Each structure stands twice: as structure tokens, then as C-alpha cells.
Amino acid sequence: MPAIESFYDVIRRQGITRRSFTKFCSLTAASLGFGPVAASKMAYALETNPRVPVIWMHGLECTCCSESFIRSAHPLAKDVVLSMISLDYDDTIMAAAGHQAEAILEETKEKYKGKYILAVEGNPPLNEGGMFCIDGGKPFVEKLKWMAEDAMAIIAWGACASWGCVQAAAPNPTKATPIDKVIKDKPIIKVPGCPPIAEVMTGVVTYITTFGRLPELDRQGRPKMFYSQRIHDKCYRRPHFDAGQFVEEWDDESARKGHCLYKMGCKGPTTYNACSTVRWNGGVSFPIQSGHGCIGCSEEGFWDKGPFYKRLSNIRQFGVEKNADEIGMAAAGVVGAAVATHAAVTAVKRVVTKRETEKL
Amino acid sequence: MVDGIQVAGVSDAHGARAVERQTVYVYEAPVRVWHWVNALCITVLFVTGYFIASPLPSVPGEASNSFLMGNIRFAHFAAGQVLAAFYLLRIYWIFAGNAHGRQIFYLPFWSRDYWAGVAHEAAWYLFLAKAPKKYVGHNPLAQLIMFSTFTVPLIFMIVTGFALYSEGEGIDSWQHKAFGWVFLIWPNSQEVHTLHHLGMWVLVTFAIIHIYAAVREDIMSRQSIISSMISGERIFKDEAAD
Numbered sequence: 001m002p003a004i005e006s007f008y009d010v011i012r013r014q015g016i017t018r019r020s021f022t023k024f025c026s027l028t029a030a031s032l033g034f035g036p037v038a039a040s041k042m043a044y045a046l047e048t049n050p051r052v053p054v055i056w057m058h059g060l061e062c063t064c065c066s067e068s069f070i071r072s073a074h075p076l077a078k079d080v081v082l083s084m085i086s087l088d089y090d091d092t093i094m095a096a097a098g099h100q101a102e103a104i105l106e107e108t109k110e111k112y113k114g115k116y117i118l119a120v121e122g123n124p125p126l127n128e129g130g131m132f133c134i135d136g137g138k139p140f141v142e143k144l145k146w147m148a149e150d151a152m153a154i155i156a157w158g159a160c161a162s163w164g165c166v167q168a169a170a171p172n173p174t175k176a177t178p179i180d181k182v183i184k185d186k187p188i189i190k191v192p193g194c195p196p197i198a199e200v201m202t203g204v205v206t207y208i209t210t211f212g213r214l215p216e217l218d219r220q221g222r223p224k225m226f227y228s229q230r231i232h233d234k235c236y237r238r239p240h241f242d243a244g245q246f247v248e249e250w251d252d253e254s255a256r257k258g259h260c261l262y263k264m265g266c267k268g269p270t271t272y273n274a275c276s277t278v279r280w281n282g283g284v285s286f287p288i289q290s291g292h293g294c295i296g297c298s299e300e301g302f303w304d305k306g307p308f309y310k311r312l313s314n315i316r317q318f319g320v321e322k323n324a325d326e327i328g329m330a331a332a333g334v335v336g337a338a339v340a341t342h343a344a345v346t347a348v349k350r351v352v353t354k355r356e357t358e359k360l
Numbered sequence: 361m362v363d364g365i366q367v368a369g370v371s372d373a374h375g376a377r378a379v380e381r382q383t384v385y386v387y388e389a390p391v392r393v394w395h396w397v398n399a400l401c402i403t404v405l406f407v408t409g410y411f412i413a414s415p416l417p418s419v420p421g422e423a424s425n426s427f428l429m430g431n432i433r434f435a436h437f438a439a440g441q442v443l444a445a446f447y448l449l450r451i452y453w454i455f456a457g458n459a460h461g462r463q464i465f466y467l468p469f470w471s472r473d474y475w476a477g478v479a480h481e482a483a484w485y486l487f488l489a490k491a492p493k494k495y496v497g498h499n500p501l502a503q504l505i506m507f508s509t510f511t512v513p514l515i516f517m518i519v520t521g522f523a524l525y526s527e528g529e530g531i532d533s534w535q536h537k538a539f540g541w542v543f544l545i546w547p548n549s550q551e552v553h554t555l556h557h558l559g560m561w562v563l564v565t566f567a568i569i570h571i572y573a574a575v576r577e578d579i580m581s582r583q584s585i586i587s588s589m590i591s592g593e594r595i596f597k598d599e600a601a602d
Contacts, residue, residue: 163547218531219540220547228531244419244428254418263415269527270550300547305554312413313554324554325414328561335565339572342485346576349487 007046053116056090061122065158068195072202073282118151125174132174162190169303194297231268234276265309266293401443408436
């Protein structure tokens with residue numbers, strides 16, 4: 001028996017038959033969008049690869065990522081945590097506490113140097129030497145850097161770790177900073193969302209544990225398989241958008257008929273996530289389906305791109321909050337008035353000069 | 361002013377006299393075509409762009425009976441791509457065309473004469489100078505305004521426009537490969553939408569100034585302006601030097 005058990009060893013011990021195991025492999029391969037060959041590759045990997053040790057740390061955050069994660073239906077979070085990965089440290093859900101818990105970090109860092117995954121929920125605040133988030137007696141930023149040194153890769157869970165989220169919203173008093181701005185020398189996969197969809201989280205973990213590498217990422221470091229399209233591109237209300245059918249008031253006829261929420265400030269057209277395909281709570285629904293626009297929670301600085309209920313964002317650079325139309329129309333209006341005045345002065349001046357020349 | 365003279369070969373009923381005037385061929389055909397294509401495209405882009413951001417009132421009936429928003433967006437994307445294609449041709453013409461074709465693509469930033477020219481033209485516009493100077497191409501102030509509020513913002517609009525368009529075309533499209541880097545500068549495309557929208561207002565403001573200045577210069581300056589963008593010929597109204 002190897003030093004660390006494989007996924008297959010663990011589930012067999014739990015009484016799962018080989019038949020169920022191969023079924024799981026083909027199902028997962030299908031859900032990740034791979035061809036039929038991938039199922040056998042996946043089975044081979046899960047049988048032979050030792051389980052990947054995962055350290056799950058919490059910085060400035062609200063634990064909504066963990067809350068989402070434990071509700072995953074395909075695969076069940078229990079299977080991920082107990083079988084697929086070796087979740088060695090997660091201070092919110094682990095039994096150990098205090099020095100006992102901190103000792104695990106030390107041990108993992110030594111024993112699995114360069115082999116463990118560091119999953120980070122939340123982000124480190126950098127102001128005042130990181131004193132706004134103390135974890136185990138140390139600023140979180142120090143703990144993060146220390147554990148990142150020997151990690152194979154880092155998963156940045158949620159909008160906090162990926163972009164900064166609410167604690168980084170203007171004026172960002174604690175200087176909360178996303179992971180990729182603090183750790184520069186490790187591969188980082190961003191799984192944004194507030195929280196990310198449970199199945200997206202477990203899907204990413206499944207991929208990494210199965211293939212031993214990160215999935216293909218887009219330019220911004222997000223897994224392409226879940227974040228390559230906007231909510232808008234796969235929204236079931238899209239035909240209403242193209243037709244020009246919009247909800248104008250929350251209680252109008254269009255709202256009842258389920259028309260497009262674009263005018264109500266839906267951020268679907270600028271938000272990359274899998275909500276409109278994977279949906280939430282085991283595929284039951286997602287915000288737009290329940291009649292509320294998307295607020296763009298998986299996008300950078302979404303708190304500062306509001307209001308949530310208007311299409312045009314406010315611009316704060318000019319002292320007062322105005323949107324692009326208000327600023328543009330004011331500028332065009334001022335220039336238009338100036339032009340009209342200038343034209344009038346020109347005309348008057350011309351008449352006057354003409355009279356003067358005639359007198360001469 | 362030149363006295364009226366009879367021009368050989370010109371006949372009229374009243375024995376009226378024609379005035380001989382200097383003309384210079386300034387705007388070559390590609391430049392003129394570009395100008396009017398721009399005028400048309402930007403008008404379409406402004407109207408459709410405005411209605412993309414603030415759509416028309418909701419269309420009643422079944423979704424299958426209407427494609428209003430789709431058509432507005434199509435017109436916007438089509439006009440945008442025509443604009444971009446002509447901009448590329450125009451860039452080619454910077455090198456292939458005459459010296460006047462280059463004028464709005466640079467600023468003689470280090471030239472003292474140039475800034476003196478800007479100051480004089482500004483004084484003329486502030487009713488401080490008695491008479492304007494004669495210019496074959498754009499006057500220095502016009503060059504400054506065109507470069508900073510038209511030539512450069514138009515590049516910005518084309519680049520951000522293609523970046524936003526690439527979102528619908530998909531992450532593997534050539535548009536995303538070529539323009540997706542915009543989202544490294546502004547990761548949230550909502551921000552890019554806002555900037556693209558502000559850019560529209562820069563161009564609207566430019567259009568107001570541009571049209572006013574063209575009409576005013578045509579009347580007040582010492583050379584033709586509006587007809588020059590149709591015929592290409594710059595006609596000088598007097599023969600006085602400077």
C-alpha cells in the first residue's frame with residue numbers, strides 16, 4: 001500500500017463497488033465535457049495517483065465559498081472531502097484546533113513539498129502590516145506566503161481571493177488584495193463568484209486531483225470550462241433581449257412574462273460564469289430565473305461597478321456620482337451652448353466690422 | 361481683393377465678371393471617401409450605440425416576432441467593422457498619400473512655430489486677432505483638436521469595440537485573440553462598456569465642434585473648407601501673402 005491512499009482505495013474501503021466507480025468516472029468525464037476515452041484515463045488516474053493533499057486557508061472572507069462547496073451535488077462534497085482529496089487542513093470544518101491544527105501546516109509543508117494544493121478562501125489585507133486579519137497569532141498575509149512557498153498550485157476561491165470583493169471595494173481601508181497580486185511565483189487558478197457555484201468548485205478539484213495539473217485557463221486565470229462564456233450568452237431569457245422585450249418595472253407585464261432584465265441592471269452581459277448552464281442548488285434555479293438580474297459577483301470590482309439595478313455604471317472620478325450618459329450629455333450640452341454663443345458673437349462682430357469698414 | 365476679370369471661355373448673359381483664385385489640391389480621393397464614410401458610420405454607431413445602452417421601450421407580443429435589439433446590434437457591429445476597415449485603409453494612405461493626409465495623425469509637439477500657430481488661431485477664435493492666417497492643410501488648432509479628440513479616440517473606440525464584440529464571438533475567436541488584452545487592463549468588461557460609452561460622448565462633442573468650425577471657417581476664413589472635402593480643392597479667397 002502506498003504512503004497515501006488513492007481515491008479508489010478509499011471508496012472501495014467505503015463499500016463502493018467497482019461497477020459504481022466506473023460509472024462515476026464516465027459520468028464525471030461527461031460532465032467535464034471530455035470524450036469517452038477520458039473515462040478510462042480518469043479511472044486509471046484515480047486508481048493509481050495518490051490523493052492530493054489540500055490545505056484550505058481562510059483570509060478576509062465570509063465563508064460563503066465553504067457554504068457553497070459543502071452543497072455540491074455532483075460530485076457530493078462528502079465524496080470530494082473524504083475520498084478524492086486529502087483535506088488535511090481547513091480551520092472552519094476540521095476537528096483539530098489551536099497548536100494541533102497549526103502543526104498540520106508545518107507537517108504538510110515538509111512532507112509534501114511541492115505536491116500539495118493550497119486553496120485560499122478570502123484574501124490578505126496588506127495595510128498596517130496585515131494586522132486586519134490575524135490567523136493563528138500571525139498576520140494572514142505571512143501565513144499565506146509561507147504556505148505558498150512549497151505549494152504545487154494555488155486555488156483562489158471566490159471573488160475575494162480572485163479579485164478582492166467587498167472588502168476591497170473603494171476606498172478599501174484595509175487594502176485587501178487578491179491572491180495573484182501577493183503570490184507571483186506559483187500557478188494560480190481563479191474560481192471567482194460570491195460564492196462560486198458548488199459544482200464548479202468540486203469540478204475544479206476533481207480535475208486537478210484526476211489529472212494532477214490545472215485545467216486550461218483563460219487570460220485572466222479562470223478555468224475555461226466554466227468561465228469562458230457570459231451568463232448572457234447562455235441565458236434562457238436571451239431571446240427576449242434580442243427581440244427587444246424588457247422588464248421596465250419590477251411589477252409590470254414583462255416581469256410576469258419573464259422578459260429580459262437588462263434594463264433593470266442585469267450584469268449578465270458582462271459576467272463570466274456558469275450560472276445560466278450549471279445553475280444553483282443542484283440545478284434548481286439561478287438569480288435571473290427567479291426574476292432578479294445578475295449582479296456580476298464573479299467579476300472584478302463588481303461592488304464598484306454599480307448600481308446593481310441600472311444598466312449604466314456610475315462614475316465617481318468626477319466627485320459626484322454620474323453615469324456616462326449624464327457626463328457625456330452635460331459635456332456635449334456645454335460645448336453646444338458654447339458653440340451657439342460663439343456663433344452669435346461671430347455674427348455680431350461681423351456686422352459691426354462691416355459697418356465700420358463701410359464708414360471708412 | 362482681385363478685381364473682376366473676364367475669363368476666357370466662360371460665357372454668361374450679363375457680362376458678369378469672374379474672379380481668378382488660387383487653388384491647391386489638398387484632400388485626395390481616399391481621404392475624402394474616408395471622411396464621408398466616417399461621418400455615416402459614426403452617425404449610425406452613435407444612434408445604435410445609444411439604444412444598445414438605453415434600449416427602446418419593450419416590444420409587445422411574442423419574442424419570435426421581433427428582432428429589434430438584434431437588428432440594432434447588427435447595425436452597430438456592421439458600422440463598427442466598416443469604420444475599422446476604412447481606418448486601416450486610411451493608415452495605409454498615411455504612407456501612400458500626400459503630406460496633407462498625414463496631418464491629423466501626429467502633433468509637431470516640439471515645434472515652437474506650431475504652438476505659435478495654435479496660439480494665433482486660438483486668439484482668432486477668441487476674437488482677439490484681427491484676421492486669420494492662410495493654411496493649405498488644417499490650421500494648427502484644428503490639427504490639435506482633430507488629433508486629440510478624433511484620431512486617437514477613434515483608435516480607442518475601435519479597440520474597445522472589438523474587445524466588447526469578442527465577448528459574444530467567444531474566447532477562441534480571432535477578435536478575442538487580437539483584442540482580448542483589453543480585459544487585462546480592465547478585467548471587468550462593465551468598465552470597458554463605461555469607457556466605450558464615454559468615448560462616444562467625446563466623439564459627439566468633437567462632431568459638434570467640427571461641424572461648427574467647418575461652417576464658420578468656410579464663411580470667415582480665407583480659404584474654402586466644406587467644398588474642399590467634396591472636391592479636394594482648397595480655394596483661397598484672397599491673394600495677400602500670409
